[in-house]
Amino acid sequence: MSIVATPIGNLGDITLRALETLRQADVIACEDTRHARHLLDHHGIRAQLLALHEHNEQAAAEKLLGLLAAGKRVALISDAGTPGVSDPGARAVAAVRAAGHAVTPLPGPNAAVAALSAAGLDAPAFLFVGFLPAKVGARRTVIEGLKPIAATLAFYEAPHRIAETVADLADLLEPEREIVVARELTKLFEQIVRLPLPAAPAWLAADDNHRRGEFVLLVSAPPPRVGIDAESERVLKLLLAELPVKQAARLASEITGAAKNELYRKALEIRAATAGGG
Ligand code: SAM
Numbered sequence: 001m002s003i004v005a006t007p008i009g010n011l012g013d014i015t016l017r018a019l020e021t022l023r024q025a026d027v028i029a030c031e032d033t034r035h036a037r038h039l040l041d042h043h044g045i046r047a048q049l050l051a052l053h054e055h056n057e058q059a060a061a062e063k064l065l066g067l068l069a070a071g072k073r074v075a076l077i078s079d080a081g082t083p084g085v086s087d088p089g090a091r092a093v094a095a096v097r098a099a100g101h102a103v104t105p106l107p108g109p110n111a112a113v114a115a116l117s118a119a120g121l122d123a124p125a126f127l128f129v130g131f132l133p134a135k136v137g138a139r140r141t142v143i144e145g146l147k148p149i150a151a152t153l154a155f156y157e158a159p160h161r162i163a164e165t166v167a168d169l170a171d172l173l174e175p176e177r178e179i180v181v182a183r184e185l186t187k188l189f190e191q192i193v194r195l196p197l198p199a200a201p202a203w204l205a206a207d208d209n210h211r212r213g214e215f216v217l218l219v220s221a222p223p224p225r226v227g228i229d230a231e232s233e234r235v236l237k238l239l240l241a242e243l244p245v246k247q248a249a250r251l252a253s254e255i256t257g258a259a260k261n262e263l264y265r266k267a268l269e270i271r272a273a274t275a276g277g278g
Contacts, residue, residue: 001068001096002075003089005082005108008214009186011042013109019043021106025075027067029060031088035079052076054088061095068101082110086130086156112154115182115216118192123221125151132157132165139165143172148222150257155217162211166200169219173197176223184213225258228266232258240267 002021007013022028022045029052030036036049050067052060067074076083076092083089097103112128127149132139146153157165169179177197181204184190189212195203197219204210228236235255239248245267252267253260 001064001093001101002073002104002106003083003093004075004077004106005110006039006077006080007186008081008109008111008114009184009190011039013186014039014043015106015108018106018108019045021075022047022077024073026072027064027074029064029074029076029092031077031079036077039077047075052088052092057088057091058095061092064092064096065099065101068096068099080109080111082108085110085112085128109186111156111182111185111214111216114185115180115192115218116152116154119180119182119194119218121152121178121180121194121218121220123152125221126154126218127151128154130154130156132168134161136164136168140168140172143168147173148257150221152221153219155219157215157217159212159215162215163201163204166204166217169217170197170201173219174222178220180216180218181210182216182218183210185216187213189213226262228258228262229256232256232263233266236263236267237270240270245271 002025004018004021006018022040022043025047027050028036028040028047029050031053033049033051040047050060050063064074076089078087078089081087084093093103116126127146129146132142132155155165166179175196175198178194179197179200180192180194181200182192189209193203232252236248236252239251243251245264249260249264249267252258252263
């Protein structure tokens with residue numbers, strides 16, 4: 001089975017390999033058959049369609065297994081972007097793999113990666129969160145849990161919740177962080193703005209258009225921590241019992257995320273105190 005990424009807006013964003021695979025497919029599993037028809041008609045593709053969405057994924061997967069067993073060529077697409085990324089697909093893929101059939105990804109558009117590529121946020125890592133919970137309590141708990149993670153955070157959001165979600169991000173995360181609001185990517189009204197996080201709620205409120213369309217939100221990594229918290233000091237002490245100062249400081253920094261130079265200074269202090277104490 002081929003897992004085929006499709007456009008997130010601009011119908012031209014489809015790879016040559018994706019088109020060839022979809023043309024050769026006997027059956028294309030898709031989230032919404034009308035939506036898929038729009039894309040496929042645009043490219044003159046007339047395969048049989050099979051609906052596979054979050055409410056029937058297991059049953060649809062059974063049908064796919066039957067088709068694959070009968071030697072049919074099957075492709076899986078979602079409404080937009082990469083199947084299985086905040087979209088159905090994972091359960092069908094698991095069932096197909098478990099039955100011993102090959103699963104081949106055909107990479108292509110993905111809204112989070114498109115936003116990252118144009119954001120200019122310089123961070124070694126990013127964490128794809130996708131959609132936050134719709135309920136306010138659960139959403140705020142998840143954001144609190146994400147706060148210490150040393151990575152750019154990537155969220156998806158719908159227009160009817162964008163204001164609440166951005167307000168919670170601005171309320172709970174450090175004011176030094178920046179946000180990139182990437183709206184309507186690859187479409188007519190594409191807009192990508194980078195703002196200090198505390199300024200984002202006012203930017204959204206300033207113009208109704210700022211809250212329209214589909215959104216990726218990227219939040220820059222947390223500011224480097226200054227000083228050493230109790231947990232980092234505990235880790236440092238354990239490592240210092242076994243390792244030289246420099247190595248202990250480096251490893252403690254990797255484990256805890258605390259600044260290496262601060263840990264190094266602290267390690268020298270601890271060593272001096274230990275040496276002084278005999
Ligand atoms: N599978 C898709 C992918 O690979 O990006 C994501 C599907 S998810 C159901 C839809 C969400 O992705 C939207 O609510 C929005 O947050 C984001 N998204 C999809 N297309 C987008 C676009 N053109 N511009 C900005 N965000 C988009």
